[in-house]
Amino acid sequence: MKLRHKLLLVALSFLVLPWAGWQWLRQMEALLREGQEQSLLASAEALARAVAARPGDLPERGPSLFVQDLPRAPSLDGVFDDWADLSLRDFRSDDGAEHMRVALGRVDDALYVRIEIDGAQGQRAEASWPRAEESDHLLLALDGSLGAMTLRIANASSGTLRFTDAIGEPAAITLRGSWRDLPAGYALEFQLPQGLLPERLGLQMQLTRVGESAVRIGTRIESPQFMWPLLRRSERLARPLLPLLPGDMRAHLISADGWVLAEAGDVPEGEVAAALPWWRRELYQWVLYAADPWTVDDVGSARSDRPEVWQALSGVAATAWRRDRDVSRLLLSAAVPISGSGGVRGALLLEREHQTLLLTDRGMGGLIGSTLLVLLCAGGVLLLFASRLSMRIRQLRNAAESALQRDGTLRAFPRSKSGDEIGDLSR
Secondary structure, three states: OOHHHHHHHHHHHHHHHHHHHHHHHHHHHHHHHHHHHHHHHHHHHHHHHHHHOOHHHOOOOOOOEEEEEOOOOOOOOOOHHHOOOOOOEEEEOOOOOOEEEEEEEEEOOEEEEEEEEEOOOOOOOOOOOHHHHHOOEEEEEEEEOOEEEEEEEOOOOOEEOOEEEOOOOOOOOOOEEEEEEEOOEEEEEEEOOOOOOOOEEEEEEEEEEOOEEEEEEEOOOOOHHHOEEEEEOOHHHHOOOHHHOOOOEEEEEEEOOOEEEEEEEOOOOOHHHHOOOHHHHHHHHHHOOOOOOEOOOOOOOOEOOOHHHHHHHOOOOEEEEEEOOOOOOEEEEEEEEEEEOOEEEEEEEEEEEOOOHHHHHHHHHHHHHHHHHHHHHHHHHHHHHHHHHHHHHHHHHHHHHHOEOOOOOEOOOOOOOOOOHHHHHHO
């Protein structure tokens, strides 16, 4: 291999400079992320303290049922295809073989209940029959403006909902709805009287088994203290958060069992990413953000399943990074617990767009420019040196080859005046 080619291979070692610069950029981006996490956590903790200062606005600690807003009133036929895509509360029997899924919906001042039971059907009876208490039936306990009451709901077959009070007498209120038999279980859909919005509610399904004790699924209903409070999204809870939120943040107030009680603010769509060329956004998504999971669009969802939220509900603040599917941007979320009497009363989740993207882009532009300049200068100097060195060695080789003539005479050998090793060799 000629010397020029060897020196060219040596010059390729300069390519380590872009790699080293890229590693520096990644470290810088990690430090910027860490700084932004700390900043957002501090903002979330300040907001959480403001919310905790008004404990009367927060629901009591413990399990609850969430009333979700329906776009329109369901048809009450026991078929749930006219319900929106709602979050369901799942209750399981002790052995896990049977379970009951419950959803509560509201249209104006009417409360609708949807229940689906998975389990083998047992003994059947109408709610008013004497043996209804030993048959498959649902106990519905209410506590509100009319006081505490318990209703027994039971049908011997599919059809209009049959109900009485807890001892089989006519009920104090009227329910509208249907009971529908399923291949393995039941589907119930009914509406409480217009304007009756209880503060607490209990649901307990009894399934009978031949030769075995009955199985009960749901909540305890012995007294109002065992009934679960009804929660719903509240503008009153969101109102105090709005003046404290910057314009580029979104806040979620979450109950102790994961229900989203309030949302305030918004994250503008891609304002930071829109300032960058599309190819740079794709590059950052591919290289810098490849390890970040895609975000789940849960805005407006009744329940939050984010890991950072449940970590905050356990008492430990947490952060998470996610990529937006629809817009090329990176979102940062921070969840902190809201503490009160008796422990954690809920969590506050803050979200904002990755604000350091422009800084990263400026660092990337400076890195590319300086790296290209260094590579060009170093490569040019090395190429000039290699060309000059190979030319001198080639001249020395040619002089040595022509020093002895064919007739045996010697030609004068040129002597270099250079003080380096090649000059010494020529002399």
